[in-house]
Amino acid sequence: MPASCRVVVLISGNGSNLQAILDGCDDNLNAEVVGVISNKPDAYGLIRAHYSEIDTSCVIARKGEAREEYDIRLAACIEKYQPDLIVLAGFMRILSDDFVGRYLGKMINIHPSLLPKYTGLNTHQRAIDAKDKAHGTSVHFVIPELDAGPVVLQAKVPIYAEDDAEILAERVHEQEHAIYPLVVKWFSLGRLEMKQNQAYLDGALIGPNGYAPD
Ligand code: GAR
Numbered sequence: 179m180p181a182s183c184r185v186v187v188l189i190s191g192n193g194s195n196l197q198a199i200l201d202g203c204d205d206n207l208n209a210e211v212v213g214v215i216s217n218k219p220d221a222y223g224l225i226r227a228h229y230s231e232i233d234t235s236c237v238i239a240r241k242g243e244a245r246e247e248y249d250i251r252l253a254a255c256i257e258k259y260q261p262d263l264i265v266l267a268g269f270m271r272i273l274s275d276d277f278v279g280r281y282l283g284k285m286i287n288i289h290p291s292l293l294p295k296y297t298g299l300n301t302h303q304r305a306i307d308a309k310d311k312a313h314g315t316s317v318h319f320v321i322p323e324l325d326a327g328p329v330v331l332q333a334k335v336p337i338y339a340e341d342d343a344e345i346l347a348e349r350v351h352e353q354e355h356a357i358y359p360l361v362v363k364w365f366s367l368g369r370l371e372m373k374q375n376q377a378y379l380d381g382a383l384i385g386p387n388g389y390a391p392d
Contacts, residue, residue: 183209183366186261188252188269189216193223194351195267195288195358200230202359209366213259215252217271233259239271249277256281263365266320267358275322283372285320286365288358290350292316292332292387297325302343302350313337313346315354316388317361319372328377330370331357332388 185203187196196214203209214227214234227234237252248271256264266287278285291301293316305313314334321327333353337346364370369380377384 183262183362184212184260185209185263185265185362185366186213186215186256186259187211187223187265187267189214189221189223189267190218190270191221191223191268193221193226193267195354196223197226198355199265199267199359199362200226200232202362205359207359207363207366209263209362212261213256215255217252217269223267245272246274246276249274253277253280263362265358265362272324273320273322278320278322282321283319286317286330286361287320287325287327288315288317288354289325290315290347290354292334293318293325293329300343302346305337306341306343306346310337313350315350315357317357319377321375328372328375328384329386329388330361330364330377330379330384333357 187199189196200211203211211232214223214232216224216236217238219236219238224234235255237255239248262284264281264285266285291305292314296304302313312334314332316329316332318329319327333356335349335353361370364379371378379389
């Protein structure tokens with residue numbers, strides 16, 4: 179078994195995915211969350227981290243600061259923790275190409291849609307408005323193009339006629355909390371990697387909709 183994977187989690191808000199990963203770490207993910215970084219000082223995820231006695235940092239954007247400058251400060255903060263994996267868990271900032279390039283193959287994100295559908299914001303409402311029958315969530319490696327990196331794992335949920343965005347978001351969240359810790363575990367065990375913009379599990383190429391067992 180490889181040495182425990184040092185994980186830094188980036189958040190902006192509630193941090194329920196952070197919590198699922200913290201709970202998973204107690205449950206033998208072979209990973210240790212060594213730091214939680216928020217761009218928002220009032221993110222509830224920071225309180226969750228405190229409860230779990232995890233070191234936290236805030237990197238708050240300065241007025242008029244260029245994205246690249248912010249990302250240099252963010253990377254400096256990340257480096258303090260010497261992570262093996264960076265987990266974006268509701269971190270609501272677009273990242274500069276240099277920043278993404280620095281962590282290519284070592285940074286994963288969870289996005290609340292069945293990618294490539296609905297990149298960007300308001301995914302739940304957009305799925306309802308499009309009268310989709312199904313919606314979901316995707317974990318993917320991060321590449322410079324927004325929400326476009328190779329998908330590792332997706333989870334699908336139904337959309338019912340009476341759903342509003344809030345109810346649908348809750349249904350999606352439940353799935354997120356199941357799949358994100360699993361992907362962290364795969365990475366921590368050395369089973370998951372990105373090569374030439376494609377994701378591999380145990381050396382086998384993962385298909386466009388994420389890992390699907392036979
Ligand atoms: C999650 O639903 C995640 O998929 C989404 O933010 C939420 C964070 O919830 N991420 C994005 O929209 C990124 N594009 P949480 O703070 O409770 O984990």
